[in-house]
Amino acid sequence: MKKVFLSVIGFSLICRLSVQAQEKVDTTKNKPAFSLYTPVEQSSTTYAPRGLTVEEVNLVSSYYSQNGFHSPVTGGIGSEKVTDIANGIDLKLAWGDPQTKKYSLNLGFGYDHHTSASQAFISKTGASSKTGERIYPSLDYTIENVKKGNSFGFGAYYSGEYNYRSLGADIHFSQKTRDKNGEFSAKLQAYFDQVTLIYPSEFIPTSATNVEVTTASSSGEGEGRANIPSSPRNTYTASLSYSQVINSRLQVMFLVDGVTQNGYLGLPFHRVYFNTGKDTIEKLPSTRLKLPLGFRLNYFLGDNIIIRSYYRYYRDSWGINSNTANIEIPVKISPFFSISPFYRYYDQSAAKYFAPYGVHSANDEYYTSNYAYAKFQSNFYGVGFRIVPPRGVLGWQNFHDLEIRYGHYTQTTGLSSDVVSLNLGFK
């Protein structure tokens, strides 16, 4: 680990020295004795400050379908069949002087609707609702000082579903290097979440008489849920990244996050079956530290092929170690149409607190049978198509680009899924 950090620091130092060595200083000594050339002073008034404009609108929709047989709701056995339809809109507003100071406001809104077979079994009889909705608005405000090459901003988010609510905020800063070939970014983020304590029907305290308690979806939205207590979950993240242009075809980026979580980190409707046959509710520690390190490398090969690659090493205080490697190769069939096959490999070790159905002992301090914490490998592959016609998609000038992507995902736990996504970009 120490070597990696030293390499990163050494790499950026060498880059800085190299750039300084290549920068030419135009002094009067270099002027020819006679020249007809008259320098023209650059004026920042060439570009007038802009009023508020809608710079970009993006619509993203996805359909996700999953199947498996290790649902945590039923203690690590049972159907994991899920379908989810997600729709989101992102709106970017901009104003200011593009040569000096730019301001941007990003507004987002998302809506998901899902069906989940296992959710029905929060109630022992399978009578709970199988469906649910989530909404998630967001905003981000950024000021960019073009001359100094830096930016500063803040953001806020909300996410609400029947059994989970979240409020988040961040501040972010970036600074380009003097030659504008490198950029350092930092972001501090905090989420303040509330987990609604919806227990499996057999664990509802006898004092609770409200029938909504066993329903983990929107059908009981409103007065019923107001009676169900919730528990906090807080997440604090510090993200740092550094990107560098290596040459006219190659650029890289290093990313590191430090994440700390505290509060209720399990879900109250996840069952665990002990080796005695008795069931209980998943119990996990109330703190977790995560350290993911990422590296991106993008290379333009020839005139038509781009190699986009990504690697991440991850470890956390629950004993999970993980590797993620991703490669995507967009091939430009024409300047306006590209096909992008991609492949992602992922592996993880098991959390210290995971055991399958019927294996945990009642003497264990913590226990879960959620297969997201099991040891497994996964593969995800598919293809994307993107068109960016010069006169707009379907001849509509403002319809800037259209991208559609399909992926198939498999885990060695037996879980598999398919996802289709569509992005429509307007400028």
Next chain:
Amino acid sequence: MIRNTLKLTGLFLVTLSITSCVHLKEYQKNKINDSEMALGNRRVEKNELSFQSYREAASGANAGKTGGGCGCN
């Protein structure tokens, strides 16, 4: 396995350092500025990253969620 991966990553970075970086003017960045070369996630990947964070224990270092904001870990 992990130690070897880290060693390889370190070696790769050192090799990159040796080859060093070229100072590019803006007009030399037509390939670097191609939209497919952007060092980030594509918009169309947004929901893929979301389901991965639900089904897998690892997250972060990809400009996506690191926990919080949803019922995922």
